Amino acid sequence: MKPKISIITLGVTNFPRSFDFYSKGLGFIPHNYKTGDVYALFEMDGSWFSIFPIDMMSEDAGIKRTVSPSPSFTLAHNVSSEAMVDEVFGQGLKAGAKLIKTPQKAAWGGYSGYFADPDGYLWEVAYNPFTDLT
Amino acid sequence: MKPKISIITLGVTNFPRSFDFYSKGLGFIPHNYKTGDVYALFEMDGSWFSIFPIDMMSEDAGIKRTVSPSPSFTLAHNVSSEAMVDEVFGQGLKAGAKLIKTPQKAAWGGYSGYFADPDGYLWEVAYNPFTDLT
Numbered sequence: 009m010k011p012k013i014s015i016i017t018l019g020v021t022n023f024p025r026s027f028d029f030y031s032k033g034l035g036f037i038p039h040n041y042k043t044g045d046v047y048a049l050f051e052m053d054g055s056w057f058s059i060f061p062i063d064m065m066s067e068d069a070g071i072k073r074t075v076s077p078s079p080s081f082t083l084a085h086n087v088s089s090e091a092m093v094d095e096v097f098g099q100g101l102k103a104g105a106k107l108i109k110t111p112q113k114a115a116w117g118g119y120s121g122y123f124a125d126p127d128g129y130l131w132e133v134a135y136n137p138f139t140d141l142t
Numbered sequence: 143m144k145p146k147i148s149i150i151t152l153g154v155t156n157f158p159r160s161f162d163f164y165s166k167g168l169g170f171i172p173h174n175y176k177t178g179d180v181y182a183l184f185e186m187d188g189s190w191f192s193i194f195p196i197d198m199m200s201e202d203a204g205i206k207r208t209v210s211p212s213p214s215f216t217l218a219h220n221v222s223s224e225a226m227v228d229e230v231f232g233q234g235l236k237a238g239a240k241l242i243k244t245p246q247k248a249a250w251g252g253y254s255g256y257f258a259d260p261d262g263y264l265w266e267v268a269y270n271p272f273t274d275l276t
Contacts, residue, residue, distance in 0.1 A: 009234070011169065011184060011191075012187040012276075013188060013189055015220070016150055019216075040273075051145065052145045052147060053144065054148070057145075062214055068248070068249075069242055069264060073212045076208065078200075078206050080152070080199070083147050085147065085148055096143045108204065114202070122204075
């Protein structure tokens, strides 16, 4: 198995709301999206990102899925300075994200904050002075 | 905001078990990992991948997090043929993954199966004849 995640797909409860958040709010570019589609794949640097109604995700894997109020994973968006963390974080809030943790010095030596998307999925915006994944 | 996910981090309930699953079982390569570390970052093509004890994730964001028995997101690993889906899927099961859906023709025109990691996180192994994300 090649070490690669091709796509990260989030199950969402209100597709139009999430589509607007990611496309208009954060500026992600949909790939081959047509109005009325209920699956959106966003072209990204690195692994691609997609959203899909959670009920349809359940059907596809054949198991029940629900959005947990206590998300157990994080999507990190790394940038190259503390000032850029603040800038991107502000863009997230302006797009309607919920503030979870204001950007600040982190115990691990970097600088980061968290916001949540419309379903509560967590994004960490981070500056990591040790490993450049921007 | 640049369209990029730098790292996908999963909160895990038994770190050594998950570390073995991803490093020994699936063959992912840890980055600067030292024995005893309780955070592992894996070098990947595309977005990197990491695991972190869920209790420590909760502290970092300042909100409670729990692993849901009904995972609301999927990590897809795409390969270039149906035969490769079967091969990689077999590797996952051999690594101790739980079988969720045997690889089969999918409604969207591809071929895919699902297995779950030790915490129940879902990996889809897929062949997509329309969009090459391998």
